[in-house]
Amino acid sequence: MKILITGGAGFLGTQLARALLRLGHFRGQPIERLTLADRVAPAHPEVVADARVAADVGDLLQRMPALLAGAQDVVFHLASAVSAECEADFDLGLRSNLDATRALLDGLRQQAMRSGQLPVLFFSSSVAVFGSDPGIPLPAVIRDDTFPTPQSSYGAQKFICEQLIAEYTRKDFLDGRVARLMTVSVRPGRPNGAASSFLSGIIREPLAGLPAVCPVDLDTAVALASPANTVAGILAVAQADREALGGRTAINLPALTVTVRQMLQALEAVAGKETAALVTLSPDPAIARIVGGWPAHFDSPRAAALGLKPDASYRAVIEQYIADNKTTG
C-alpha cells in the first residue's frame, strides 16, 4: 500500500501522517511507503525518522507527474493555498487549488487505466464553501444537502474541486471522497493572518502565559473540531466502503458548536482565572463580520452514520491540546 499526502508537511498533514504510521496499515493492507509532498520538508521527528516515509519537496503542480509515476493506492489531497492568499492573488489560488487538483485527477485517472485499480482519493474541502450570497442567505442550520454559495475564492475553488471529484468518481475514473473540515482548534504554533487565528490563539497563548486578543463578541457562535477529531474524520471518510458514504457529494465533518464565551469559560475551568484573564476583548469589526458570516450550526447525519461525533466538549478539546503539547510546553 502506497500512500501520498499532499500538504504532508503542514500541521494536519503531519498529524495524519503520524496517525497512519502508527496504524501501520490502511484499508486492510500494510503501509509500505508514505510520500509527504509539500513546499517544505517534513520536520516532525516521528515522521522524519520513519523508514517508510519519503519526502517530496517542490511545487505540487510541477511535481505531480513524478508523484504519480510510482502509482499511489491512496492519496490524501490536503495541499491548498489558504483563503487570504487566494483572495489576494486570484491566479495563484486558481493554480494551486484548481489546476493542481485537476492535474491530480487526470494523473490518477491515467494510473487507473494503466493498472485497472481505482485509486482512493480523499480531498479536504472546507466549510468555507458556505457563504451568504446576496440572493440566497445561509439557513440557520447547515445540512448535507444545503446549497453552498461560496463568497471567497478559496471557498469557490474548494467547491469546484468537490464537483470535479464527484464527477470523476461517477465516471469510475477513481474512488473520490470529500469531507468539509471545520475550523480546527486548538492549533499549535503561532498566530497567523487568518480571520480564524484567534480561535486557537485565545487558548494557546494564555496557556503559554502570553496575552491574547479576542476580536469578536463573546456570544459569537463558532463550529470547531479538535485536531484529533479532524484526523479521525479524514481517516473514517477515506476508509469507509463507498455505500457507507451515502453519495458522492461532500460530507460535512462533525462540528462542536460553542460560543466564544463558552471557550473562555472552559479555559478558566481547565487553567484557572489568572490564565483566562490573559485574554483581552478588543472588537475588530472586520474580523467580526467575517467570522459572523461563517455557519455555526450543523446537522450532519452522513458523518454520524460513519460513527463520527463532535468533540465531547470544548474543555476536552483544551485538555487534548495540553496533553499533545506537553513536551514543548
Next chain:
Amino acid sequence: MKILITGGAGFLGTQLARALLRLGHFRGQPIERLTLADRVAPAHPEVVADARVAADVGDLLQRMPALLAGAQDVVFHLASAVSAECEADFDLGLRSNLDATRALLDGLRQQAMRSGQLPVLFFSSSVAVFGSDPGIPLPAVIRDDTFPTPQSSYGAQKFICEQLIAEYTRKDFLDGRVARLMTVSVRPGRPNGAASSFLSGIIREPLAGLPAVCPVDLDTAVALASPANTVAGILAVAQADREALGGRTAINLPALTVTVRQMLQALEAVAGKETAALVTLSPDPAIARIVGGWPAHFDSPRAAALGLKPDASYRAVIEQYIADNKTTG
C-alpha cells in the same frame, strides 16, 4: 455596442441573434456589431443578410483570443458540447465546456483590466445540473436554492461553470449572469440522439404528416419552455440590473410543467385526431429512466421577479411553432 454569441449558428443562437437584430439596441445602446461564433457559419437568411452580423467559424477555444481582440460589450455564451457527446467523450466535454469557458472568463477579465469597463456575460446553464445523487435525492419541487448534484458530465461541467462565473462576478472581473434553460419544445428540424428529442418530435413529426414514437409513459411529467419564451428569458437575465437578479447564483428560467398525455391532447386540440394518431407508444426503458430522473416541478421566484412567466399553455406552444414554421411547413 458589440455583442458576441457563441454557438451563434445553432438553433437558440440563431433565434437570439434574430431577436437582437430586430431590437436594434441592447442595454440602452445601438447594436453596431453582432459576432456569431460557431463551428459552422450562420445560415438563417435574416441573419446572413444583416450588415451588422460577422460570422466567426472555427473551434471556440482556438478562436477565443481573436474573438475577444475586438472587445465585446456583451457575450452570450451558448456554445456547448451536448450531453450525449460529453458522456461518450469525457475529455471533449471538459475541453468544450470547461476549458473554453475558462478561456472566455480570463479573456473578458483581461479586457476589463484594459478598458475599465465590465463586460456583461450571459451563460446558458441547464436543468441538467440537477440529478439524484445516491445520497441526496432530488426534492419534489426544485427551488432557486436547491443543491444541484449533477449526474452527467454535461451537468457537472455546466454547474462548475456556474461557480466560476459567480466567482469572477464577485471579484468584479466581469458582470456574469447565469440562467438554467428548460427543455426547449417544440424545436424545429430533425430528431437527434438526445433523450429529450421526442419532446419535440411527437409534435413536429405529426404536424408534418410523419409518424412519431413516444418512448415514455403518458403520465410522465416534464418541464418545458418554448423557443420564444427561452429567448425572452435569456434577454431578460442579460438586460436586468444586477440588483434585480437577486444574487450571483444561477436563475432557473420559468417552466411549463405538463405530462406527455397533456402534450398529445394539445396536439389533438390544435391539429385533430388524425394528426395525433400518428404518435405511437413504444416504451423505451432507457429513455424513460433518463427522462424520469429530470426535475419536472419548479418554484422559481427569481425568474418571476424579473417578470418572466412560463408559456401560457402547451397548446399555445404548439400554435407558436406552427406560426413560426409556416413558410417551411
